[in-house]
Structures are given as structure tokens and as C-alpha cells.
Amino acid sequence: MKACLLASLAGAAGLLLGAVAAHARADAASAAPPNLLDLRLEDLMQMTVTSAGKKAQRLDRTAAAIHVITAEDIRRSGATSLPEALRLAPGVHVAQIDANKWSVSVRGLGGRWAGQLLVLMDGRTLYSPLFGGVYWDVQDTLLEDIERIEVIRGPGGTLWGANAVNGVINIITRSAADTQGGLAYVRGGSHESEAAARHGASLGDGIHLRAYAKRTERDPHVLTDRMPYLGGRPTGAAGHDAHDGWGMRRAGFRLDNALGGGDRLTLQGDAYDGDIRQTAITVNPAAAGNALVADAIAADGANLLLRWQRRTAGGELQLQAYVDHAERRAAVLRERIETRDIEFQQRFSLGARQEIVWGVGYRGVAFELDGGYTVSFRHGRHDSALYNVFVQDEIRLRPDVALTLGGKFEHNPYTGTEPQPNARLFWQIDEQQGVWGAWSRAVRMPSRAELDFTLRLANVAPYTAIAFQGNPDLAAARLTAHELGWRRQFGDRLNVEATAFRYDYDDYISLEPLPGFPFSTTSEFRNLMGIRSQGYELSGVWQAGPDWRLRASYARLSIDARPRTGSADAYSPALIEGSGPRHQFQLHSNSRLRHDLDFDAMLYRVGRIAAGDIPAYTRLDLRLAWKPRRDVELSLVGRNLLDQRHFEFLGQDSVASEVPRSFLAELRWHF
């Protein structure tokens, strides 16, 4: 893990903040109610409408802060990568570090290596078990094949059948039956180019297959004059090529087979290969200080997933298994990680008023980590096994009140068995209005890196480094979360939602100096930090006309970190407290100017980030799309139109760069 190569205090703390995480599991989507849109007409005709339901069900009854990014939202945003698409969700902080690195966080604790989000695609976890965060440069698919992205702010608990601390990001692709026919596009612009093709075909009764391939090249950003690391000589002058261009090649398929009797079988897989350039921070054992090196990471990976679903009289069974291989060779670390995951879950109704979901899962991860002086592992080869079992009961206490109780037990070899209960209550006040409250506990398990690695930031003298050291005795950090939410529909056209939260983390990771002579140069991870974060989020959607939709949101966050008695950690608190913006605001407009002309505008305001003193910025993206023929779309996208370039987030183990203004043109053809 490169992960662990931080070369600066700032970086270090980022890792601290980050990390771990949830060796989570489970397909978040499948624990939610079945997606009716995927059912056949015959099956829909067998479903019963809720008895309360003469009235229209116009309110989302989920007792959690959930936002759904639809396929149309993604297309109309002009986003060309997963993290950029996540900017669309209220209360999510997406910050680009350099051309190929992002920090994505929900309700604070952001950072390149931050690991308190559960990120899933079609039931497969995307975050790296090495550090708990996501290598966003290798996680991708054909964005056009994504059906929706569910973004849940707050502990996932068992509501989504998954373990997540600060939030859940659940990416769901369309079934192969929904992506029939051909699609090809080419796009090019000031900083990137991409070409892709997908074809979907029917292989007989109920069997559909699609396959895609795409190739992306992205140009380097501009080097920043910010030096968020100790010492080191920059490899270029500010304002010049940041040496962070990258290229990826990717292909994948999905096969859906609707077997008889309500059974469905899905087989899907992807493979990728890429070259990712960065300026890495390294420490030479025989020299003082540290040095920046122009690094070219070679990354490749593949995954294969098999899922079997059976619809039963009142619910569903699902058995899913996948294998995932990821390899990454960088200057300071070569890593190879194999994951095997299998899980079963069942949903059924108990009586007329209860719906139960339960499941069991196993995950085995095999690590091969080959570091050097900058980052090293005591146990470069290591296997770990995680088991979990969860159950959740949704009880309709009254026609207008639903109580959800859930619990999950996860067993891992490092910290033992960790229980994670949650309770949620939803009250539908009237047809237009609902309120909910939730209490949950979530557990952030130490990552492989936090348990085992040594990261050297800089040498104070030859063979004497300022270093961070993993601790095999680390315990899990515990989060207790309280949330409140309110939703209301005003007339036919305006929907408003407000949520508030308070998170209390116990035993969060701190950095404690170890005794040394003549002074301490090594700090060890301990569980001596307490954090309280709180805030609120407001969002609204207004259908201003048949062809014009406006969406606005505001998110407020404040974090307070208090080292516990016995801690000598002097600098983590400021980094934790300054890990995200206190204010975020978005305003999006989607309009159709003419039957063949779409115009979209997205305005973002992100407040100052205290850690690293990153100034607030305002970003405007515009998109214009023209359909000269029914099967052809031509679009133009301008991003960051308000400034030449701006800085979004600190580099940690590598040098950050500034996000430039960019333009993109795309030609898309359906055949």
C-alpha cells in the first residue's frame, strides 16, 4: 500500500483519519425492497397493494438520509468518472487531489486514505482491504450502464445489509435485458479522451448478455505551489505539468438469465489495466530528508461475480459469490490482493406487519505486500477471514408508523466479534409529510495497514526516520450515531428534505509518540481519540416546468476531536477537525430548451477546508446536448468555468495538483 506512504504530517494524519474500515459485506441493494421495475408483468400482477394504499404513496418512507443519483442525472452532469458523478449527491464531499486521485467523504473524515465509507458495485465491495479507502483510479464501469447510485449518509447498519460507518455508496448497473442494442461514443477535450462501445444481445428465452470495452487517456494537471510534505525537492516548477496523467483500458460483461419460477441468475465480470503517473514521496535509508520521484504505477485487476436470486411467496432469497484480484506496482510498494466473498440472504414477511431480512457472509482476503524502506510490512504475506451474520425486522406498528430493528455481528481475527445494532422509526404524518429518527452503532475496524505497517516520512539522519507504526493490538473504533429527518412534499412540484445528525466516535485512532533517544521519532497508532461531529443537510427539488427541474442542497458540518487521557497526540485533532468543509452548497438546473436540445448547469460552492488551509471555491459546470437524429447525440461540456484552476485537497503520499478549467465534446451513437 502505497497507501501508506505518506510523507508528511498532513499526510500522516490523513491516514490516521482514514483507514480502516469496515471490512464490510453484503449487497446493500438487495436488503432494500425489491426493485419493481425489474419484475415481469406476470409477477407485478401477483403483487398486492398496501391496504393503506388507496392513497398515493408519494413519500419515500426510508428511515435514513438517502439520495439516489439516477442514470439521467449522471448523463446530464457530463461526469466521466465515478467520483465526479458522486459530486451530484447532497452532503457528499468530493475533492480531487491530482488528476487520478480523489477524496470522497460523507459527514467528515475525508482524505485519500479515508476509510469509513462502504462502496459497492452490484454487491461487490470496491474499497481496498489494505487501507479501507477506494482507489478511485481503477474503480469504474461504463457510466451509461449504471442504473442508479444510492448514497446513504449515516451508518448503513443493517438497513442495507451492510456495515458502514459514515455512509454507503451503492452503485447498481442495469440488467443486461435493459441494455440491448449497440452504443458507441467518442469524447475528447482539453484534458481527456475516451472511446467506448457496448453491445447487448438476447441469447434466447430470457437470457441477455452485454459486453463493453473502453479506453481512457487523461492529461496531467498543473503542479501546485503548495508543499504539503516535509522537505523533498519538487520535480517541476509550480504552474507546470504535474506528472499525473493516466490511461486505463477496461472491458466487462454481464449475463442475466431469467430462469423459470422466479429465479434469476446473473454472471458478471470486469478486467482492467492501466498506467497511472504520480510524483511520489520516498525516503532513502542512507540520506537525510526525503525525495520526490516521478512514479509510474502499473495497475491491473479483474473480478467475477455470480448471483442467484429466487422470488418466494412473500420475499426473496439470494446467494452471491465473487472473486476479485487487484494488483498495483508503485515505486514504494507492490501489492497484490485476492478477495473471495460469499454471502446468503433472505427476506420474508412474518404475519401481515413484519418483514424480516437476515443473512450470513464470509470474506477471505489474501495480501502480498512487498514494500521497501519508505513503507514496509512486518507480515507482507497475510490471509484474513471475516464472518458476519445480520438480521433486521421492519415492523409496521400502525399503518403510518414503521419501526426497524436490526443487528449485525461481525467476527474478524484482529478485534474479535463486533456487534452493531440499530433502531429506526418512520412516521408518516400525512400524505405529504413524514419524519424519521434513528439510533445506530457502527464499528470501524483497523485496516491491514494500521495493524501492520511502518511508514517513514523523512529521515532526520541516515537510518533514523520520522515514522508511523502500525499496531497489531489496535481495537475497533466505535461510532454511536443519532439522526433525525423530515420530508415534505409541497403541491405537485416541490419536495423538501432536512436531516440532522450527531456522531460520537470512541476509541478512534490517534498517533502516540513512542519513547526514543534523544527524542521520539516514531509514533504508533493507538485508540485514544474521541470525536464528536454534528451537522445538518437541507435539500429540495423543484419541478419548475414540464422541462425544467431545479435542485438545491446545503450541508453543514462541524467536528470536535478530543484526545483521551493518556494521549500525547498533539496534531491529529486539528487534522480531524479540519478534514472537510464546514459548508457545502449546490444548485443544479436541468432543462430542455427544445425537443432536441438539453441544457444543464451545475453550481457548487465548497467552503474552506481547515487542514492545509484550502480556500473555498465555486465551481460551475455547463452541458449542452443536441440530438440531430433519434440515434445520435452530440454534447459539449465545460467544467470549472469560473477559474483557470483551483486547489481542492492536500496530497498525502504524493504531490497534489490543481484542478483546471476543462472542455469536452462527445458524440454518442445508438445502433
Next chain:
Amino acid sequence: MPSRASCLTGLTLAAALAAGAPAPARAQVGEYELKAAFVYNFINFTRWPAGGDVALTLCIHGADPFGPTLDKLAGRTVGRRYLAVRRGVGLDGLAGCDAVFIAAPALGNLAGVLDSLGSRPVLTIADSPGAMRRGVLINMNRNEQNKIGFEVNLAAARERGLDFNAQMLSLATEVRR
């Protein structure tokens, strides 16, 4: 680890078998969540004349009973077209629609709606008793068991140049030919 994995596989399979016992109650869903899924199916089973826009536009005429459920439809593919959703479309806007859901309160002026549509290839859908006989192409009904069924006016559809998949017709409670 492989042995552990296979052990667990066995366990989960056993659990799966055990769980296969009949579940006691029926799945219940919100009326308009379910009706939205029907509408999506109707659109999938309808053949429009060649030459339409790449966006297949579903309009809601009258107060929208679906709410956020409808947003899940937007952006889905139907054959080689994308589904777009427009709410609150008045009589003058109906000409730009490929499919129109006519909400119950707006059905009072069905004649006006049909007038605005002329003979265009527009799929009309409603959920009010008797709407099919009055010229709406597909009408949904809720029966005594709280299940949703639908009736189809095939004769009127053909006058508009639309056709329906035979499988859908076979599931309809009534087809007017």
C-alpha cells in the same frame, strides 16, 4: 482458507434450503410504486412507428400521483431509446409526448386530451374505471384482492399506428379489438 470457504458454502446452502419453506405473508407495496412499474412494462411492450426521438417521453397530465417513484424511470432504456419523464404537462404540451398518463382528476376533460393528441402515435394510460371504453389505450384497475390488472383498447391503438406485444395482451383482463 479454501476449506473454510467451502465449509461456509455448505452452511449457507443448508440455510438456503431451510429458508425455502413457504413464507407466510404476501409482499405489499405502495399502489403507485406498483403502477409505475406497470407503466414501465406497458411502454416496453408497445411498438411505436419508426423515426421517433432518441428520448421516449412519458408525460403526466394532471396532478402527479407517482411522486419520486417516477424518477426511477427516467433515463432507463426502452429498446434503443431513453425514457424521459415530464410532469404537469398541459393540453398544449401533449403533442411532444410519446406516452401520457392521465391522472384521475384530469380525466374529466378526456375529450380535450384526445382532441389535442389527434391521431398521433401516443400511448395513453389511465387508472380510472371505464377509461378504456372512453378511448384511453391502457387502463389499470385494482381488484378486490388489492391486485392490479389492466385492459387494453387495441382498436384505438392501431388507429394511432401503435401495436402491442402479444404477451402483454394475453395478460390483459380485457382487450377491445
